[in-house]
Amino acid sequence: MEPKVLTGEHFINGDEACAEGAIAAGCTFFGAYPITPATEVAERMAERLPDQGGTFIQMEDEIAAITSILGAAWTGAKSMTATSGPGFSLMMETVGLAVVTETPCVVVNVQRGGPSTGLPTMGAQGDMMQARWGSHGDYEIIAIAPSSPQEMFDLTIEAFNLSEKYRVPVFIMSDEVVGHMSEKVVIPKASKIKTVSRPRPSGRKDRFKPYQPGPNGVPPMATIGEGYNVHVTGLTHDEQGYPVMSVDTQKEMMTRLIGKIRNNLDDIIRTESYLLDDADIVIVSYGVSARTSYTAVEQLRGMGIRAGLFRLITVWPFPEKQIRELATRVKGFVTVEINMGQICREVERCAGSKVPSYLVGHTGGTVITPDAVIQLIKEVF
Amino acid sequence: MTQTKKIMRREIIVTGFGGQGIILAGRILGQAAALGDKKESTLVQSYGPESRGGACAAQVIVSDITIQYPYIKNPDILVCMSQSAYEKYINDLKPGGLLLTDKDLVNPEGNRDYFDIPATRMAEELGRKMMANIIMVGFVTAVSGAISLDAAREAVMDSVPKGTEKMNIAAFTKGYEYGLSKLKGRAHKASETSSHDQAGPDRSGATP
Secondary structure, eight states: OOOSSOOEEEEEEHHHHHHHHHHHHTEEEEEEOOOTTTHHHHHHHHHHTGGGTOEEEEOSSHHHHHHHHHHHHHTTOEEEEEEOHHHHHHHHHHHHHHHHTTOOEEEEEEEEEOSTTOEEEEEOOTTHHHHHHOSSSOOOOEEEOOOSHHHHHHHHHHHHHHHHHHTOEEEEEEEHHHHHOEEEEEEOOGGGOOOOOOOOOOSOGGGOOTTOOOTTSOOOOOOTTSSSOOOOOSSOBOTTSOBOOSHHHHHHHHHHHHHHHHTTHHHHOOEEEESOTTOSEEEEEOHHHHHHHHHHHHHHHHTTOOEEEEEESEEESOOHHHHHHHHTTSSEEEEEOSSSSSHHHHHHHHHTTTSOEEEEOOOSSSOOOHHHHHHHHHHHO | OOOOOOOOEEEEEEEEETTSOHHHHHHHHHHIIIIISOOEEEEEEEEOSSSSSSEEEEEEEEESSOOOSOOOSSOSEEEESSHHHHHHHGGGSOTTOEEEEETTTOOOOTTOOOEEEOHHHHHHHTTOGGGHHHHHHHHHHHHHOSSOHHHHHHHHHHHSOTTOHHHHHHHHHHHHHHHHHHHHHHHHHHHHHOSSOOOOSOTTTTOO
């Protein structure tokens, strides 16, 4: 039997690294429906989880898959599902249920070309806004975009930790290239891996209020069946968890659900800067497109153009403060993403009228080349 | 003046039909470089929605330093296991780049220099046609020098199904030895035509 944490160096693809990250983070339930290019996550989980005392279930579809991980979370498990575009669409209704019931869970989307069945085997980054707004109603979630197999490992652990800490669904917005590309992945010793578990209740079980917030706005989470009073509903509810359809209850609940993310931005948001200190032009990118952008920055620097890279590791909540600050000292922004302008709009919104903002986009099915980025920058700056 | 160390970077495309083990061949090369030779390497793949019969390519970059953009425009080394793959990629090969082919499946045109091996036929003789890719990995290892022998063997052992290691190492060794004998033949030829030239095979590939 293999150990839980496969300490050592591996040459594996992003999907496999994601599965290993999940197991290292303490995931014990994985429910999914196979779909290219996310299938390898499921394959690895099917192979590895049962040996770790965990459960792998191939559900009948993606609606059942995400619903199964919510149920598992309420039994105390750390749970995950993995899918791609069409499956992600099917999951959207239940994302809202996860938000409103404050169910910690991790949803992996290895993005492919869309809309609809689109380009099953070819990459894109067209689901970024869907991750933010795909379910109905108004809410906050967390979404992370790994750029390498190593980050598929590291950030899957991070996703679980954030999900547990804030009791919110966390999306890993990968893409076909990062999911399928293989690279060296270094898995540290189990003792070096930091894992976080959801806040747990204490005190009298019969007086427990399942939605009474703790210090950072997050209520302790009881496990169904251990004796605490628990009521889980998608209806607007009070601290007891009972449905109360009133303006006041809605306001109180929603303010807290949104606040627990918005009031903790510095704790949640992670970004990376490359050669930004003296940069005139800031390339904003994420996922595989950040790799393109990195190479573009190096080549632009070679031509004497002062470009830098601002890489979004956390995409949602969006690092508004950082973009606004950059806008005061640079000549402009260029967003590089495999869609026709999604995160670009966020950058433009934060840059305001201070400096111009451009898009190097693509309709999907391939990566953006460094040449395309360089060409646009030479044209407009 | 400080001497700047030359950074090694090798870009390899392995291509053929789906089902020939093209991706696995690429994976073995990448793994050997990353884990055995302690270099940086990336492997990206392209394939159609069908898993067998369609065009298929593995792109492997091996470098001393971090690789960001993982795609290859002009490979240093092109390995072709089908005629259509050859036709698709041959014009991308860097001038002076190394072309390796399956002798029975690819007919290179013109008078371009290349190394060929009847990998599929050899695999059939070994009793398993599906090991042609492993024979090819052995051949690439010998001819290109992009990965070390030990690293390649280790990666083969680690990548094939349990219980088939011995047979696959035998296949790998066949390809490797075939490659060495090709190189020897060339070195011999070269020494016949030039009295002072002992370089023979270009083991440095086409590194810029």
